[in-house]
Amino acid sequence: MKIEEKLTILSDGAKYDVSCSSSGSDGSFTGSTVGNCSLGGICHTFSSDGRCISLLKVLFTNYCIYDCSYCINRVSNDIRRASFTPKELAELTINFYKRNCIEGLF
Numbered sequence: 532m533k534i535e536e537k538l539t540i541l542s543d544g545a546k547y548d549v550s551c552s553s554s555g556s557d558g559s560f561t562g563s564t565v566g567n568c569s570l571g572g573i574c575h576t577f578s579s580d581g582r583c584i585s586l587l588k589v590l591f592t593n594y595c596i597y598d599c600s601y602c603i604n605r606v607s608n609d610i611r612r613a614s615f616t617p618k619e620l621a622e623l624t625i626n627f628y629k630r631n632c633i634e635g636l637f
Contacts, residue, residue, distance in 0.1 A: 532613060534623065540613040541590040542572025545637075547603055548588075573633060586637040587627050591615055 574588045592614035593604045603610065615623070620636075627633045 537613040544593045545588045587633045588637040
């Protein structure tokens, strides 16, 4: 599976964690709005001093052995599964960082 496919699957799964302020946004940018979220797992949150920070928000994996009824990644749910290797996730994060797309990894 290509890294782009993994990023799509695992960033989509990460949107269920509501800890970033723009999680779940559709990313539609109109040019006059504030707080848009980029597709592909980039979300915005705020630091303790009030700065807006862009983070790459992805799951490491969506494979799970448990069957919690509330969880999208439960073993009985029929979803596409993917996992990053540590090297893949590190390289992906560093490449986004070098292009000034993100300031960190969530």
